[in-house]
Amino acid sequence: MKLLGIGAHYDDCIFGIPGILLRAVDQGHQVTVLSVIGDYRNWAPVGEERQDAMIEGTQRLFEEKGMALKFLDYRSMDIEVNEVSKRALAEVVAEVEPDVGFLLWPRDSHPDHEVVSQLSKVAFNWGATVLGDSRRFRGPRRLYYYDNGPRHTFGFEPDTFVDIDEYWEDAIDWLGSVMSFVLGAEREHRVIESKQTLAAYRGKACGVQFAEALKSFQNYPVDIL
Numbered sequence: 583m584k585l586l587g588i589g590a591h592y593d594d595c596i597f598g599i600p601g602i603l604l605r606a607v608d609q610g611h612q613v614t615v616l617s618v619i620g621d622y623r624n625w626a627p628v629g630e631e632r633q634d635a636m637i638e639g640t641q642r643l644f645e646e647k648g649m650a651l652k653f654l655d656y657r658s659m660d661i662e663v664n665e666v667s668k669r670a671l672a673e674v675v676a677e678v679e680p681d682v683g684f685l686l687w688p689r690d691s692h693p694d695h696e697v698v699s700q701l702s703k704v705a706f707n708w709g710a711t712v713l714g715d716s717r718r719f720r721g722p723r724r725l726y727y728y729d730n731g732p733r734h735t736f737g738f739e740p741d742t743f744v745d746i747d748e749y750w751e752d753a754i755d756w757l758g759s760v761m762s763f764v765l766g767a768e769r770e771h772r773v774i775e776s777k778q779t780l781a782a783y784r785g786k787a788c789g790v791q792f793a794e795a796l797k798s799f800q801n802y803p804v805d806i807l
Contacts, residue, residue, distance in 0.1 A: 742796040
């Protein structure tokens with residue numbers, strides 16, 4: 583299958599669903615992650631001097647895990663829901679043709695997350711209308727919201743849990759590598775601690791050690807017998 587995760591920033595999917603993405607790669611699926619923000623020159627940890635190195639370095643860290651990381655050209659706090667932005671995301675969905683899609687939960691303390699969630703909803707579900715060409719557009723058969731953790735997401739009540747015990751060490755190492763590269767070791771530690779707390783909590787909710795939680799965009803039939 584083909585999987586597409588969309589986030590506002592380079593670290594949204596790698597914080598929210600790293601275990602799921604690694605599990606998908608291990609099972610032979612094709613995984614693509616889209617960061618709508620690809621211009622970090624107005625963000626202090628990167629700035630003008632580190633912009634190119636940051637993009638190339640994070641893409642390399644994703645490629646090492648068997649995934650493709652794509653960037654659009656938007657800056658933080660400079661994204662609007664309009665014809666241009668809707669078309670930009672729909673073009674990526676049309677290119678990837680995902681069987682499964684992941685998008686940010688729409689209620690969040692970060693404005694970028696909320697805007698990108700809305701754009702992702704349009705691109706995944708109504709991309710054919712946006713592009714005006716249903717013949718070359720195939721949206722996902724399954725679509726799930728993911729959360730972005732403490733101090734960001736609120737009002738998120740998951741209905742789908744994924745056991746990531748087998749992939750936990752690799753997931754946390756991968757997240758740590760990306761955070762250390764972009765933010766430095768001190769801030770990396772805080773991100774890792776937040777992810778570990780969240781994954782353990784989700785694990786307790788479904789009876790495993792570590793889990794990641796999702797909210798189905800729609801109700802899907804599941805075989806339980």
